[in-house]
Amino acid sequence: MDAEPDLDFDGDGFAQRAREAMFPEKITAFAARVGLPQATVSKILSAGGVAGPRVDIVARIAKGLNVSLDWLILGIGDGPSGDTVVRIPRYDVQLAAGAGAWNEGRKLLEDVPLTVTFLEQQFGRRSATGLAFVSARGDSMEPTITDRGLVLLDQTVTNPFDDVFAFLLDGEARVKRFRLLTDGLMLISDNPNYPAETVQGPALKRLQVIGQVLGVLQKI
Template sequence: MDIPTSISAPVRRFSPQVVDVEQQNRSGKAMETSKREFPVRDVSREVADRAERLRQAVREAGGNRAVAAKSGVPVGTIDNYVAGRDMRASNVARLAEATSVSIEWLLTGNGPRNGRSEVLLPPATLEASRAPPGYVSIPRYEAHASAGSGAINPTDRVIEQITVTEEYIRRVLGRQPKHMALLEALGDSMAPTIESGDILMIDVSVLTIRFSSVYVIRLAEQLLVKRLQLMFNGTIKIISDNPLYGEETVDPRKDQLDVVGEVVWSGGKIRVRAAG
């Protein structure tokens, strides 16, 4: 058998890659210029600061479980928020109320830290009638909540006491009787939810916005009944249920808006619909 004296292998050719240093430098400078001209907004610090404010408020309010029980926000969700996850707008209002801090402070760190604790309606000046066992007397104020463009009320005098079963307030409405007050609505901007002349029962212990509920508010010295929606940027959308009226957005950091109470019940006379 012949033994080969050489082994021929395929020859691999290597072509050196030519690098254009000048082009790389130009590209690098272009990227740096692009970064300067189109900076990417870094929101991590804003979210981290908000989480730190929430962590402090929750700790002072008794901890995550206590705040969860009071606010209705699950413990796991609060844990995520405290760890730095961004908060839903609806939960911001719940957590602010449960921890007794203002929504503005919790969201932005601006304004007073503590939420407003005083009730805008004054104490009842009319001596309450002695309610029979199982009943409570609720003061009705002379003030009118405008369901229109707004009406200035010169007085908040109590004109009568209306007796209601305590069970209805506690079990059906889920409220404390001592926090109830009655006002009359004027105007049609909240129709058909609230008609002009309806009596409103409001919970004056609710001083912050929760969900998309109906509230009696004071805005620029006007007493109004409107549906309010808290937006994530801290502004508040004022909504009229009557589609003939437009919406309005206010910034509580600039506009003086105070929540008098949340409307929990309304009622009035039977209205006859026009024929046709």
């Protein structure tokens, strides 16, 4: 009589391969992206893994990691590509010379996949932590940022210095070049047709920095 096949689930190997494929994305971000409870993902990725997670959960994790089930479960075949892919959220927020919007209820439109190599070469970052894409509207920042350009923000940088920032001022979400003054900020449009603005005194308290603009993906 043939021996019974070994059906024990390799929880340790599964967890190790999943962590490898997920890096550098955080568990919270990954769980939200694939629609699984954070506690479930954390348990699967814990030391020792779990004894046989549901097949639908495994399939969803494999799809989210962009790896095959054979590799994730059994370690067979190719794992993640040599260049790790990170996913950056894109929101339905518009940064404009005029009216805009930015709030905690902003709608997630999609995740934009970028390789770590591209992210580092183009924007000087290796992690997607704190990054977000939003759309620009208007021509006040041309040629640096064109109308409908996809602006990459680093929301972890909120202390202003001489660079391009997205910000809220009097309820409007905007993007301008900051120049620090001794008693305030000058907001500069790269398009010379738009005059510079000065924010000083009480107006500074109405300005909230959203994040530094790292770069923009633009249509030709």
